[in-house]
Every structure is written in C-alpha cells, then in structure tokens.
Amino acid sequence: MSEQEIKLHIPPAARKAVSQAVLKGDGAQRIALRALYFDTPDRALARAGVALRIRLEGRKWVQTLKMPGPDSITRLELNHPRPAAELDLSLYQGTPAADVIAALNAPLSIRYETDVKRITRKVRTRYGTVELACDSGLLRAGALELPINELEFELVSGRQQALFTLARRWQQQYGLIMDLRSKAERGDALATAAQEISRSDSAPSHGDPQRHAAIQAFWAPRMACSVKLDGDASxxxxxxAIGIECLEQIVHNAAILAEIDTDGHYRAGRPEHIHQLRVGIRRLRSAWRLFQDWVEAVPDSLTQDIRGHFNAFGNVRDGDVLSGTVTPRLLAAGMPPVPLPVADSSTALDPRTLASDPAFQGWLLDLLGWTLGIPPAARNGTRQPVPAPTTEGNLADVARAVAAQPTATGELRTPPTLRRRLSKRLQRWHLVMVRDGARFAALSETEKHELRKRGKRLRYALSFATSVLPAARSRAYRKRLTAVQELLGEFNDLVVAREAYRSLTAQHPQAWFALGWIAARLDALAQEAQVEFGRLAQLRPFGR
Incomplete structure (x- = not known):
C-alpha cells in the first residue's frame, strides 16, 4: 500500500502544547515504539531509497519496508506482523520490493535504531481523514544520538488537500518546521557519521580532524541535484519533478539553519547553507520562467513571498561575502584595516530566526502543495476538471487526465514535445543574452545586474533540460556559460562591497583605498566578461 504524509519538526517551546493538543481529541492513544533498521555494510538499501525495519509496537513486532513513491510525501509501505525481532525477506517475493531484495549481495545487520513515545489521533476534515502522530524520542547509531520531536500527518482517506489544510493549521499555530527527511534518512546519515568517528578514534594522530569532518558532513549543505526528464513528458x-528537487534543496538547508537536530546546542547552520538555500530559490524561479505559459500560472501568493524570503536571506549572505571574500582580498592588496559595520542585534534577524519564521515555513508548505499538483495551462481559456490525487492515486494520473485538451474546433491537437519546447525557449534566451553581453562594458549598472540574473536563469534552466538535449554540445555550452557567470558573480560581489565601503569613507578615510581597488577591478572584469560573451555567442547548443 502507499502512504502519504507530511512531517513537521516541533521546536522546544511548542512540544508540551502540541502533545497536549493531540491528546485532547477523541480516540487519542499512546504507544511506545522501538524500531531496528537494517542495511548492508555498503548501504545497498539506503542507496536505493529503501528503509527496512522491524518495530516493537506496544507488544507486537511488525516488519516494514518503505520505498520511494512518485513524490516527496508518498511512499510505498509493506507491513507484515512478526512473532519476534527477526527479519523474513521471503515476504517480499512477488512485491515491488522483490528486485531490490534479490539484488542484495551482503548480509543485513542493524545499522541504527529509534526509541519513540507516540501519541496518535485521527482527525476528520472536509477533504478527508488524517492521522496525527506526535513522536518524541531518540535516534541512535553507535555512540551518537539525535532527538526526535515531530508531528506527522498521514492521509487515511480522502484527498491530498486534507493533509495540507490540517498541516498548515498546526504549523501556523505552533511554529512547526518542515523537514522532508524521514527517520530513515536521518538515521542512515547518523550511522555514517558514527562509523567515521569510530575510525577516527582508532587513529589518535588524526582523530580530531576526522571527527570534525564527520560532524560537518552530517550537517553538510544540500547542493543542487540533477533532474532526469522524459523528452516526451508533459x-x-x-x-x-524540477520543483520538488528545488524544494528539497531549500527545505533541507532551511532545516539545518533552523537547528532542528540540535535545538540551539550546536550551530550547525553555516553561510554555505544560506547560499545553497538561495540557490534553490533561484533555481525554482528559473524553472517557473522556463515553463511559463506551458502550465497554469504560479499563484501570486507564492511568487510575491518568494522575493521577500530570498531578499531576507540575501541580507545575511551579503554580509558574509563582504567579510569573508572581498575584504581579505583588499587587505592582501594593501588596504589598511577598516572596521566593518556591525548589524544592530536588536533589529537584525539571524539565519535561525529567518529559517524558523512561521511565514517562511507556511510558504514552504503552500509551495509543496502547489508543486505536487501543477495543472497544465488552459487552452482557449477553458480546461476540463482535473481529479485530485487520493491515497490510492498517482500524480501521473492527473497529468494523463489533462494531457489531451480539445481545441476551439473540438479536435485534439498534439502539442510540441517537451524536448522541442525547451530547445526553442533556451535558444531564444541565449540569443537575447549574448546580444546584450556583446556590449557589456557599455551597459548601465542596472542593465548589468539584469543580464547577470538572465545568465543565472539560463544556466539553471539548462541544468534542468540537460537530460533531453544533445549531450556534447550542451556540455561545452555549460562550461562556457559557467565561466561567464563566475565573472558576473565577482562583479556583483564587488558592486555590493563598493556600496558598503562608500558608506564608511566619512569616518574611515582608508576606505577610499577599497573604492579605488574595486573600481579598477570592475573595469577589468567588464572587459573580460565582454570577451567571454563573444565566445559564448559562437556556440549553438540549442538550435540547428
């Protein structure tokens, strides 16, 4: 069977209130859960996205296997009662998990475990029934432990909208934080960290660096991942598919910045998490522009909020670039030290506060709900009703239901393939960009900034479309476009730094050194960028 669920982290200040609220309703139950998760030494199951556990639920043992579903909130779940804490892999013969189990080439052993106190209650909404599960406990792997404090919303029956409506209500009331990682994903990462730390303990001469590296790897920033598209897909x-990948990058980095694993006892979030969160937002905005007019317009609430959140995290990012990137170069060039302005702590928002903000978290939840059910653009102003996915449905069914829409004459018209659409749009973006880039040095500051944004949009769009484009030509083009973007990125960083140092000249005359050095570097970058745009213009990766 498939399960659809949303999981939200419960921050410390809300834990008592949330557990009491779940207990208040009719039919609330308490249960103790102890689960043992299995895998091979080389993580064959985890690499396949599969979690295999045996769990003591009260006094009963249940063996459960979970596999990825069609989206981030859907998984295939196979449950089997067991007489004791012993695995029986023969149970998966003839199931969708058969091939994964048959491919195992090493014995399974316990990799990590969870010990949880759960409170459950079913809630009926106008759209369907949802089961709440409030979990508190620990996740263990070797000598390492992580807290578990989460509220799960699982669709029992009805429409997917029931999940999002209820989750949004609780999220806003209690300041809950989205985390798309399952217990299994957290456990697998923790077990990897525990193994690395164990190895470092056996090598005292290199122990501390290895231990530090293992901890840093556990909370590493989530980078962009490739998306494989079907050239004939809707x-x-x-x-x-693209939106979910971008959302996972945003949510993962936001969760680390919100310190959901550490409750403030360890600052896991770093400037790179902020950067990668903003990269995820940029990629998402680029995807929306790439598919503009091919799908229904993105709701205004999502597009307006995305700018505000992007800028809020950007204010923090600009300070990091100034102090960590530009200033060291100026000092190395001979600039006398200049005291940088310190943000007013009474008004400035730190990354943890920004990432935990209910408005931002509510936007993430709304964004996930819209992305999972994107409808195609209406034709001639009309569109047939599209059925909402249910617990037994698949989002692909929705796409198929709207794939063929009638024209004004009532005839069915085959739309251009995705491959063709993407190639034409990317070619048009390329031509506009190289046209303006050919006179980069003469552009105004505003025009340069807009050109840089168009270049980012094209680079992200190209990364989405790579799987349906000619590999050799697109690879060469990406390399050349990356070179252009690196120059434009440095140009932008220096423009931001120039404004910061300009504001300091009255109190600190030595800041004039920075302005002179920056001006010279900007002139050189403008000439280099113009040359790179000329080279880029010679490539034809999209057209014939």
Whole structure:
C-alpha cells in the first residue's frame, strides 16, 4: 500500500502544547515504539531509497519496508506482523520490493535504531481523514544520538488537500518546521557519521580532524541535484519533478539553519547553507520562467513571498561575502584595516530566526502543495476538471487526465514535445543574452545586474533540460556559460562591497583605498566578461 504524509519538526517551546493538543481529541492513544533498521555494510538499501525495519509496537513486532513513491510525501509501505525481532525477506517475493531484495549481495545487520513515545489521533476534515502522530524520542547509531520531536500527518482517506489544510493549521499555530527527511534518512546519515568517528578514534594522530569532518558532513549543505526528464513528458509533470528537487534543496538547508537536530546546542547552520538555500530559490524561479505559459500560472501568493524570503536571506549572505571574500582580498592588496559595520542585534534577524519564521515555513508548505499538483495551462481559456490525487492515486494520473485538451474546433491537437519546447525557449534566451553581453562594458549598472540574473536563469534552466538535449554540445555550452557567470558573480560581489565601503569613507578615510581597488577591478572584469560573451555567442547548443 502507499502512504502519504507530511512531517513537521516541533521546536522546544511548542512540544508540551502540541502533545497536549493531540491528546485532547477523541480516540487519542499512546504507544511506545522501538524500531531496528537494517542495511548492508555498503548501504545497498539506503542507496536505493529503501528503509527496512522491524518495530516493537506496544507488544507486537511488525516488519516494514518503505520505498520511494512518485513524490516527496508518498511512499510505498509493506507491513507484515512478526512473532519476534527477526527479519523474513521471503515476504517480499512477488512485491515491488522483490528486485531490490534479490539484488542484495551482503548480509543485513542493524545499522541504527529509534526509541519513540507516540501519541496518535485521527482527525476528520472536509477533504478527508488524517492521522496525527506526535513522536518524541531518540535516534541512535553507535555512540551518537539525535532527538526526535515531530508531528506527522498521514492521509487515511480522502484527498491530498486534507493533509495540507490540517498541516498548515498546526504549523501556523505552533511554529512547526518542515523537514522532508524521514527517520530513515536521518538515521542512515547518523550511522555514517558514527562509523567515521569510530575510525577516527582508532587513529589518535588524526582523530580530531576526522571527527570534525564527520560532524560537518552530517550537517553538510544540500547542493543542487540533477533532474532526469522524459523528452516526451508533459510540461506539468516535468515542472513537478524540477520543483520538488528545488524544494528539497531549500527545505533541507532551511532545516539545518533552523537547528532542528540540535535545538540551539550546536550551530550547525553555516553561510554555505544560506547560499545553497538561495540557490534553490533561484533555481525554482528559473524553472517557473522556463515553463511559463506551458502550465497554469504560479499563484501570486507564492511568487510575491518568494522575493521577500530570498531578499531576507540575501541580507545575511551579503554580509558574509563582504567579510569573508572581498575584504581579505583588499587587505592582501594593501588596504589598511577598516572596521566593518556591525548589524544592530536588536533589529537584525539571524539565519535561525529567518529559517524558523512561521511565514517562511507556511510558504514552504503552500509551495509543496502547489508543486505536487501543477495543472497544465488552459487552452482557449477553458480546461476540463482535473481529479485530485487520493491515497490510492498517482500524480501521473492527473497529468494523463489533462494531457489531451480539445481545441476551439473540438479536435485534439498534439502539442510540441517537451524536448522541442525547451530547445526553442533556451535558444531564444541565449540569443537575447549574448546580444546584450556583446556590449557589456557599455551597459548601465542596472542593465548589468539584469543580464547577470538572465545568465543565472539560463544556466539553471539548462541544468534542468540537460537530460533531453544533445549531450556534447550542451556540455561545452555549460562550461562556457559557467565561466561567464563566475565573472558576473565577482562583479556583483564587488558592486555590493563598493556600496558598503562608500558608506564608511566619512569616518574611515582608508576606505577610499577599497573604492579605488574595486573600481579598477570592475573595469577589468567588464572587459573580460565582454570577451567571454563573444565566445559564448559562437556556440549553438540549442538550435540547428
């Protein structure tokens, strides 16, 4: 069977209130859960996205296998009662998990475990029934432990909208924080860290660096990942796949910045998490522009909020670039030290506060709900009703239900393939960009900034479309476009730094050194960028 669920982290200040609220309703139950998770030494199951556990639920043992579903909130779940804490892999013969189990080439052993106190209650909404599960406990792997404090919303029956409506209500009331990682994903990462630390303990001469590296790897920033598209897929299905990948990058980095694993006892979030969160937002905005007019317009609430959140995290990012990147170069060039302005702690928001903000978290939840059900653009102003996915449905069914819409004459018209659409749009973006880039040095500051944004949009769009484009030509183009973007990125960083140092000249005359050095570097970068744009213009990766 498939399960659809949303999991939200409960911050310390809300834990008592949330558990009491779950207990208040009719049918609330308490249960103790102890689970043992299995895998091979080389993590064969985890690498396949599969979690295999045996769990003591009260006094009963249940063996459960979970596999990825069509989206971030859906998983295939196979449950089997067991007489004791012993695995029986023969149970998966003839199931969707059969191939994964048959491919195992090493014995399974316990990799990590969870010990949880759960409170459950079913809630009926106008859209369906949802089961709440409030979990508190520990996740263990070797000598390491992580806290578990989360509220799960699982769809029992009805429409997917029931999940999002209820989760949004609780999220806003209690300041809950989205985390797309399952207990299994957290456990697998923790077990990897425990193994690395164990190895470092056996090598005292290198112990501390290895231990530090293992801890840093556990909370490493989530980078962008590739998306493999079907060149004949619908635009809605393609944008859903891209949107989910971007959302996972945003949510993961936001969760680390919100310190959901550490409760403030350890600052896991770093400037790179902020950067990668903003990269995820940029990629998402680029995807929306790439598919504009091919799917239904993104709701205004999502597009307006995305700018505000992007800028809020950007204010923190600009300070990091100034102090960590530009200033060291100026000092190395001979600039006398200049005291940088310190943000007013009474008004400035730190990354943890920004990432935990209910408005930002509510936007993430709304964004996930919209992305999972993107409808295609209406034709001639009309569109047939699209059925909402249910617990037994698949989002692909929705795409198929709207794939063929009638024209004004009532005839069915085959739309251009996704591959063709993407190639034409990317080619048009390329031509506009190289046209303006050919006169980069003469552009105004505003025009340079807009050109840089168009270049980022093209680079992200190209990364989405790579799987449906000619590999050799697109690879060469990406390399050349990356070179252009690196120059434009440095140009932008220096423009931001120039404004910061300009504001310091009255109190600190030595800041004039920075302005002179920056001006000279900006002139050199403008000339270099113009040359790179000329080289880029010679490539034809999209057209014939």
């Amino acid at each position: 635009s809605a299905a393609a944008l859903t």
